[in-house]
Amino acid sequence: xxxxxxxxxxxxxxxxxxxxxxxxxxxxxxxxxxxxxxxxxxxxxxxxxxxxxxxxxxxxxxxxxxxxxxxxxxxxxxxxxxxxxxxxxxxxxxxxxxxxxxxxxxxxxxxxxxxxxxxxxxxxxxxxxxxxxxxxxxxxxxxxxxxxxxxxxxxxxxxxxxxxxxxxxxxxxxxxxxxxxxxxxxxxxxxxxxxxxxxxxxxxxxxxxxxxxxxxxxxxxxxxxxxxxxxxxxxxxxxxxxxxxxxxxxxxxxxxxxxxxxxxxxxxxxxxxxxxxxxxxxxxxxxxxxxxxxxxxxxxxxxxxxxxxxxxxxxxxxxxxxxxxxxxxxxxxxxxxxxx
Numbered sequence: 001x002x003x004x005x006x007x008x009x010x011x012x013x014x015x016x017x018x019x020x021x022x023x024x025x026x027x028x029x030x031x032x033x034x035x036x037x038x039x040x041x042x043x044x045x046x047x048x049x050x051x052x053x054x055x056x057x058x059x060x061x062x063x064x065x066x067x068x069x070x071x072x073x074x075x076x077x078x079x080x081x082x083x084x085x086x087x088x089x090x091x092x093x094x095x096x097x098x099x100x101x102x103x104x105x106x107x108x109x110x111x112x113x114x115x116x117x118x119x120x121x122x123x124x125x126x127x128x129x130x131x132x133x134x135x136x137x138x139x140x141x142x143x144x145x146x147x148x149x150x151x152x153x154x155x156x157x158x159x160x161x162x163x164x165x166x167x168x169x170x171x172x173x174x175x176x177x178x179x180x181x182x183x184x185x186x187x188x189x190x191x192x193x194x195x196x197x198x199x200x201x202x203x204x205x206x207x208x209x210x211x212x213x214x215x216x217x218x219x220x221x222x223x224x225x226x227x228x229x230x231x232x233x234x235x236x237x238x239x240x241x242x243x244x245x246x247x248x249x250x251x252x253x254x255x256x257x258x259x260x261x262x263x264x265x266x267x268x269x270x271x272x273x274x275x276x277x278x279x280x281x282x283x284x285x286x287x288x289x290x291x292x293x294x295x296x297x298x299x300x301x302x303x304x305x306x307x308x309x310x311x312x313x314x315x316x317x318x319x320x321x322x323x324x325x326x327x328x329x330x331x332x333x334x335x336x337x338x339x340x
Contacts, residue, residue: 029117032097048162049160051073053072055069056072057145062172065181067136076129082121082124087147108134144167145167180247190263201229206249213232240261
């Protein structure tokens with residue numbers, strides 16, 4: 001029985017995968033709106049958020065080139081955790097609704113990943129929030145984009161939801177001589193604190209270009225470009241800056257979208273081998289404790305110690321014996337004639 005228990009415990013430990021808890025949210029991911037729609041489709045299980053949600057895109061989007069889409073949330077009334085989740089979608093059917101289903105490629109999400117659902121903690125003094133996605137456009141055609149949000153409430157335990165109006169985009173084929181970024185160019189998304197970032201810009205049909213950067217929503221500052229490279233200043237605190245390029249060539253001048261570069265503190269990493277070694281150590285410790293609590297069952301394992309007998313107890317427990325009736329005495333012989 002003990003061997004079976006050890007085998008079951010070992011199988012459970014070896015089959016368990018590493019995971020991270022998200023007590024303040026679900027975590028960024030690629031997913032449809034099913035959590036915001038079908039899971040809470042009953043009106044009695046959710047409320048309508050009082051926030052206003054709007055989606056904005058560039059006026060001209062070229063097929064296969066980079067573009068940005070902004071989701072602006074105004075006056076969100078969120079829970080005490082200040083957590084807000086935002087979906088970028090192509091429809092509100094809660095099925096086949098991620099941008100990838102229409103051929104969009106997510107180059108960077110607002111948190112520096114490549115997900116269509118992201119979460120952020122809002123500052124307590126913030127009246128609005130902007131979430132920006134960098135996308136590579138699909139082939140030429142007509143497309144739709146929308147956003148939906150969900151968050152907790154202050155006075156209610158029910159989740160609150162809100163969906164934006166759907167915007168339509170007409171994506172066209174770029175002219176042959178259009179100044180543009182190279183198809184294989186991907187802007188950096190994240191970096192560490194205290195690190196300058198040097199970027200070499202790959203372009204097509206470009207004779208010259210200039211670059212400017214800004215803090216989030218700040219005033220743009222020009223950067224010196226040398227042999228197609230430029231350097232963005234280091235970040236002292238976690239946060240993000242944005243940069244864009246103005247491209248000139250034979251075709252019409254083009255301006256790239258604002259690309260966000262997020263500076264973040266290095267996170268701690270889990271060493272999988274060390275984690276499993278600790279699990280095995282706990283397993284063997286637990287097994288040893290269990291076995292140490294069970295006495296041996298062999299004849300030679302336990303000494304046979306004679307027990308002292310209490311005479312008084314034995315006397316009290318011994319039943320009293322009844323008096324044995326006396327045997328009947330022999331009768332005298334019958335009287336006969338006297339003998340001489």
